[in-house]
Amino acid sequence: MASAGGGVAVIKQKAQRRAPRLAAFTAAALAIPGMSEAEGIDLKPENFGIDSAYSNYQESHGRMSVMAIQSDAAAQWADDLNFKVNTVLDYIGGGSDPMNQSLVGGASPVFYWGKGNTYGKKTGELEYSQATHGAYKGLKGGIFDQRLSVSGQLSKKFDDLTLGLNGGNSTEWDYVSNFFNLDGTYDLNGKNTTLSTGFGYASDTVWADGGDQGQIHQTYTNGKEIGGNKNTYQALLGLTQIIDRTSLLQANVTVSNSSGFLSDPYKSAWVNNIPGGGGFGPQNTFCTQSVRFSFSPNLCADTRPGTRTQEAVLVRYVKDFEELNQAALHLDYRFYSDSWNVQSHTFEANWVQPLPYEMILSPHVRYYTQRSSFFYQGVYDNPTANGFYSSDYRLASFGAIAGGVSLNKAIIPNFNVGAGIELYDRSQGSGFMGGTGSAADNYSFTIYSVNVNLKL
């Protein structure tokens, strides 16, 4: 607020910048005893915010661990222009310490042993054999990978219309993705209804890291490099409707189409009853084999269709409970379906509870169930007619129960810290969609995270 002396000088300066007519009014008004001016209604000072989070992901049985550092910075000019930069840096490894690159640890499984294998393994037994680079003893190794994703977004508000543009790049030792998307929202009914639309495009290149941080690319036995390009187009249409002063509902429909190399570059599947019988050595000519897993003719490289169309419908409901310190309940339901015959249901409930001392507690639970893709098998009894093979646990049928809680505290009004924990348990038996899956794929993970948020 203006105080005598210095304050008055500042106001005079400001007044001179104004139109002379307004300056006359302002001077006369401020001369009345007991009147003082607000900071003025010039362009709001730039708002600037930084959010940073560190999280540590640990999967059961030492399968995989990830350390992720997220940093987002946002700036706002006037009332209508926003700019944001997001970065994510992931360190991915096996075992419990993703940063320890000498550690030989587990990885996401590569294939399941089939019957009649000459290695003494039980049918359906999981083989952790995904080696990516560096020294590895025999067939064991860990995933070692780094991912850096940087994206920027710009959005501008025009009365009831807001347009946004977002683009960026994500690079790993075995994957590069370049993407951009456009989105728009339009407010109607006195901002009680909002229509939203979006369009996205991503151009990716994927290969199998054979060493030297991805400089070396693994190949198939026919000499062709594993991997290829992938193009994805996405579109979204959404409606958000305020129901009353304490609740709102959102419904979104998204459609996506991918084409190109959609298979997993590291995984293979075991196929029984191959033509030409078994035996040691590369006698497999009926399906593609990766060099790394050509030691057995029963192994076929993960081969999936070259196109995939995906659709999802999401419904979200948010309700505020004034009497509970304005706590909010969030309920989400998403139905998903794609052209690989995968379907899934996701149910999520989130409770955001403001507490005394500027703290917020957020527990949440999630239930997920999916049906396997039409070409998925843990182990193939026979070669397939369509030539598709995948025993990737992510295309199996399963259910997953997850839950977590986070606590945030505003230390001073502009500075917030928080910590949270997420637990997730995936099991083949807890789904209800039918389809194929294997209990050997069951695992769980835990994520510990801490975050820091600053507003300037």
Place this chain on the structure above:
Amino acid sequence: MGSPCHLSLFGGSFEELERAATTVLEEVERIEQRYSRYRQDSVLSDLNRKAFTPQGVVVDDEMAGLLDYANTCYEESDGLFDVTSGLLRRAWNFSGQAVTLPPQSTIDQLLKRVGWGKVIWDRPLFRFKVSDMELDFGGIAKEFAADRAVHTLVRHGIHSGVVNFGGDLRVIGPRPDGSPWEVGIYHPHHAGELLATLPLHQGAVTTSGSYERYLEVAGKRYSHLLNPKTGWPVRGLASVSVVAPLALIAGSASTIAMLKGKGGPQWLKSMGLPALWVTDAGKVGEFKRPPL
């Protein structure tokens, strides 16, 4: 004050808020007591009684400040905003069911006693040059009270809230989470419908309009805002809303724009404040202040 007044405050403890609200109400009472033309014992009524004397009246600092402000309004509005024009309301009955327009002779008689030019304002001395004149702070006191209320609240440590005196709104500060207050402006021609919503972090927004108080005679509408030079209601604009750092300035600006009628938008542009207006015909216009 004659109109409903609301305070929306966000602050610390309930006791603090209560204390602050009580102090504000006392201040608003004080202003009403001093400047209300309805009160016989107000400082304003006293001045009205004593100002037509050879020695005039010596006024205190606050009254002097308001008179200086009234003078600025008069000059900057080319004489349309005139605190001596209150007398003209005697010819027009805007609350009742008048069937006829007042006779021109009544208006002419009143015009003889209206005009800031008929006043001697030589701070701190105030004199009427003509007898039976009357000062009316109707277009100033309420807005002044709103700004004083905010000043008081800020001194009490309240930095978030809104003061709403009969539709004249002054923001104390943004919401506790930093987001702006969303102010709704009603459409003058469609009852109950919103014309626009303005997000305000600070400052004031006032609306002057002819759609709430008016006279209808033989199918024609006569606004309650009277031109002090002619004594007749103004035409041209149905409502004007102005955003300014102070409620006092916003209030004067929206009133003057209405008084200017068709010349209102042009005048608003010369003020350089964000403004929204609707003409009698229903055309909506706005002036967005260019960024500095």
Place this chain on the structure above:
Amino acid sequence: MRWLQIVLFGLLSLGFGGCTTPVKPWERGLLAKPQMALTPDGQHFNLMQHTYLSKETSTGGYGVGGGGCGCN
């Protein structure tokens, strides 16, 4: 199951018309609170969505964009 999605969306759209109360701008205090935002914690949301996408095969519904990943 495309028909299911169309029906769902249609039903929801109809539902919007019937049981909503228009909220005036000055009544939006609660709706503007951070805990009422559709995504209260954007950064955590991004982390979890990326994790779920890596471990499950479903995607979409929340928005478009963002890049792909090897997600192994």
